[in-house]
Amino acid sequence: MKKSRFIVGFFGALALITLTQCFTDKQNQGQKLYVQHCLSCHMEDGSGLRGLIPPIAKADYLQTHRDELACLIRNGADGPMVVNGIEYNKEMPGVHTLREDEITNLLNYIQTNFGNNNKRYTMTEVEEMLDICPVPHGK
Numbered sequence: 001m002k003k004s005r006f007i008v009g010f011f012g013a014l015a016l017i018t019l020t021q022c023f024t025d026k027q028n029q030g031q032k033l034y035v036q037h038c039l040s041c042h043m044e045d046g047s048g049l050r051g052l053i054p055p056i057a058k059a060d061y062l063q064t065h066r067d068e069l070a071c072l073i074r075n076g077a078d079g080p081m082v083v084n085g086i087e088y089n090k091e092m093p094g095v096h097t098l099r100e101d102e103i104t105n106l107l108n109y110i111q112t113n114f115g116n117n118n119k120r121y122t123m124t125e126v127e128e129m130l131d132i133c134p135v136p137h138g139k
């Protein structure tokens with residue numbers, strides 16, 4: 001009796017650990033994509049590069065331009081842009097290969113990390129935004 005309870009407990013715990021790891025992995029997709037595609041410019045802590053690359057950390061732009069960010073990630077940006085009162089005007093390359101679910105995870109990662117505590121996106125919302133992306137400049 002005692003022994004079987006131990007076995008149930010043991011395998012129960014094991015299953016729980018495995019499950020938790022699966023979920024954590026999925027949640028980490030946003031972070032992995034950030035490291036892979038964004039960190040080189042926006043920096044590990046999201047602080048950007050003074051005067052050249054705008055910050056992700058506590059950036060007002062993430063809230064004021066929330067609905068444009070899916071297209072920004074896919075198609076990039078150019079032209080002047082004001083972030084936290086400072087003007088930037090440099091080209092950001094888009095990552096055309098990212099799928100809708102990847103863009104959703106990436107956006108949710110930046111909106112809820114780096115000191116940000118903003119509204120998350122659903123995948124449907126991101127799909128709708130991507131459907132109506134403006135045609136990128138000069139393309």
Ligand code: HEC
Nearest residue numbers: 037038041054055059061077078079081088089090091092
């Ligand atoms: C080659 C450097 C570079 C890379 C790589 C890059 N960005 Fe940018 N990012 C910029 C620049 C420069 C701007 C400002 C564009 C402008 O002036 O029009 C910008 C602007 C932004 C903005 C809007 C302003 C702000 O900071 O809130 C967001 C959000 C953003 N980038 C997120 C990302 C994400 C997410 C990735 C990865 C998929 C990424 N960027 C990859 C350079 C880069």
